[in-house]
Amino acid sequence: MPRSLPRALSALPLGLLLTLTACGGDSTDVDTAAPESSASGAFPVTVSGADGELTLQERPETIVSMSATATEMLFAIGAGDQVEAVDDTSNYPDEAPTTELSAFTPNAxxxxxxxxxxxxxxxxxNGIVDALDALSVPTLLLPAATTVEDTYEQxxxxxxxxxxxxxxxEVVADVQDRIAAAVESVGGEAEGMRVYHELDPSFYSAASSTFIGSIYTMFGLExxxxxxxxxxxxxxxxxxxxVVGQAPDLxxxxxxxxCEQSAETVAQRPAFDTVPAVREGRILEASDDVASRWGPRIADFAESVAGVLQG
Structure with a gap:
């Protein structure tokens, strides 16, 4: 089972797995201008990932990102010029050097x-970490976040x-501030409201124990x-x-x-016209990518949730 996705996802169809990592050509209007580099940090430096500690003697100048989320993070922190290639799911930002390197069948x-x-x-x-180690290629494994704090740490x-x-x-502080402001803008109005997060039309969802579920918890949603x-x-x-029986408010x-789902397609589902979220127009048509990656755009997602809750 991939370490970046929860164990339960091993039973999900491949199409849904693609959705959870990078299924779209999203063009969300987000300020991706990287802060000017200060060449901060002294080398050598030792960092830790799920594959153990890694010591880098010099600043890496040729980075390959095999993670759509890591790609977004690298560009957000000003390391985009050091990124030589990214995998085939890394579709954001536009300037990311996307290649045919497969995220799902990586080849060392x-x-x-x-x-x-x-x-x-x-x-x-496919044991890609060991395969790259055998080729003396430095690797840093940063699995999928389960909490917002994981995002900040990565x-x-x-x-x-x-x-x-x-x-x-600076990026961490900005994301923290924006999420806090989004939650504060809603106040206690969302406390106790019910949310249904849809991953695909076959009703796969995400509970509070997941990364995306933790965002809803911040708003006081059930x-x-x-x-x-x-x-x-x-x-x-x-x-x-x-879902209908649970009567979600959002x-x-x-x-x-x-899967081309929208507020309109949801409203056309049998009995969904009785659901409070449908009746009251609280349906967030989120970007698959923004709602599945744990990078800096989680702030955009939190702000979108706040906007719908505010009506």
């Missing part, structure tokens, strides 16, 4: 052809690893996936009857790109 030799002095991954698929780790510690700190029979894995498959669609 193909990655090594770029002569990277750092490879950042979110999964150890940004700081990448800042240290790339010589952009100061910029990474996640209907938490009481599902198999919610322990974090990503239960619900049913139309269950529906978040994270399948707008992959």
């Amino acid at each position: 030799e193909a990655i090594a052809e770029y002569a990277p002095d750092l490879v950042v991954l979110s999964d150890d698929l 940004l700081e780790t990448l800042g240290d690893a790339t010589g952009h510690a100061e910029e990474a700190g 996640n209907i996936a938490d009481s599902a029979p198999d919610a322990a894995g974090g990503y239960p498959q619900l049913s139309a009857e269950y 529906i978040v669609l994270a399948d707008t790109i992959c």
Whole structure:
């Protein structure tokens, strides 16, 4: 099972796995201008990932990112000029040097052809970490976040690893401030309201134990996936009857790109016209990418949630 996705996702269809990592050509209007580099941080530096400690003797100048989220982080902290290549799911920002390197069937030799002095991954698929180690390619494995704090820690780790510690700190502070402001803007109005997060039209959802679920918890929302029979894995498959019966006050669609779902298609589903979220127009048509990655754009997502809750 990939270490960047919860164990429960091993049962999900491949199409949904693609949705959860990078299924779209999203063009969310976000300020991606990287802060000016201060070349902060002294080398050598030692950083830690899920694959252990990594010591970098010099600032890496040829980075390969095999993670769509890591790509977003690297560009956000000002390390974009050091990124030589990214995997085929890294579609943001536009200037990311997307290649045919497969995120799901990574090939060590193909990655090594770029002569990277750092490879950042979110999964150890096909034993890619050991394969790159055998080729003496430095790797940093940063798995999928389960909490917002994981996002901040990974940004700081990448800042240290790339010589952009100061910029990474600024990005973290900005994301924290924006999320706090989004939550504060709603106040206690959302306390106790129910949310349904849709990953695909077959009603896979995300419980509070997941990264995206933790965002809803900040707003005081009750996640209907938490009481599902198999919610322990974090990503239960619900049913139309269950969702309607739970009467969510907010529906978040994270399948707008992959599966062309919208407020209109939801309203056309049998019995969904009785759901408070449908009746009262509280349906967030989110970008699949923004709603599935744990990079800096989580602030955009939190602000979108706040906007819908505010009406």
